[in-house]
Amino acid sequence: MDFLAGFSAAQIAVAIAATLGAAFVRGLTGFGFGILLVPILALALTPVEAVLAINIMAGLLALTEIRLILREAERSALLISTLVVVGTAPGLMLLAATPQDLARLLIALVALSAFGAILLPRRSAAQPGAGATTAVGLSAGVLTGFAAMPGPPVVPYYVGRDIPRATAKASMIGIFGVAAVAGIASGSAIGVLEWKIVSLGLALFPLVLFGNWIGSLAFGKVSDPVWRSFVGTVLGAAAVAALLKLV
Known part of the structure; x- marks a missing residue:
């Protein structure tokens, strides 16, 4: 465990437990990994360390599912992914310049917004217009850099529409994979990606799998109402727990 010498035993224990739970939800829903894990991990690590470690894990996970993405994802995922790349670096620079306590509060609020988005009524299967799609992509990029959470704008874009669950899941997985790679590249470019963060992400990845x-x-294997209720409950509990810890 010398490669994790930069972290305490308590930090590693929190990371292991939170990673397993978040990975399970991600496997069930196609999203929620960063939304669930960042608020918890950012209480044990610095926000920048938490965001970059999660991006490493999420990027590696997306690579294992590339066939699913190419087969099932909606074409809109390509445009949103491109815009995510554009918005990620500004978001990470904003995070690096934000005081840690304020950053933790903002990250928890972002997670809470994802819970609210899940509760919105479902819409038709029609793809939103170019303006709405562009806004989703850019905001997801900024949130990728700031919180490793492209989910709050992306999840309602797909889950909120009456499209096949497999299409929604594959589209989100593809976008989140690109977002993770963009986050890693941005962290390296601005000099905040440390070797101990890479080591932590690689060490936790088997648990993610x-x-x-x-x-x-x-x-x-679960009905759609049960699926949506489960996701909403977990997202809400994670956000509220992070907010209460901060208060």
């Missing part, structure tokens, strides 16, 4: 696999076994 295991938790995601268990969650994937349940995907499609």
Whole structure:
């Protein structure tokens, strides 16, 4: 464990437990990994360390599912992914310049917004216009850099529409994979990606694979109302817990 010498035993324990839980939810839903994990991990690590470690894990996970993405994702995912790349670096620079306590509060609020988005009524399957799609992509990029959470704008874009669950899941997985790579590249470019962060992400990745696999076994075996209720409950609990810890 010398490669994790930069972290305490308590930090590593929190990271292990939170990563397993978040990976399970990600396998079941296709999203929620960063939304769930960042608020918890940012209480044990600095916000920048938490965001970059999660981007490393999320990027590696997306690479294992590239065939699913190419087969099932909606074409809109390509445009949104491109815009995510544009917005990520400004978001990470904003995070690096924000006081840690304020950053933790803002990250928790972002997670809470994802809970609210899940509760919105479902819309038709029609793809939103270019303006709405552009706004989703750019805001997801900024949130990728600032909180490793492209989910709050992306999730309602897909889950909120009456499209096949497999299409929504594959589209989100593809976008989140690109977002993770953009976050890693931006962190390296601005000089905040340290070797100990890379080590932590790589060390936790087997847990991500295991938790995601268990969650994937349940995907499609629960009804849509149960699926949405489960996601909303977990997202809300994670956001509220992070807010209460800060207060």
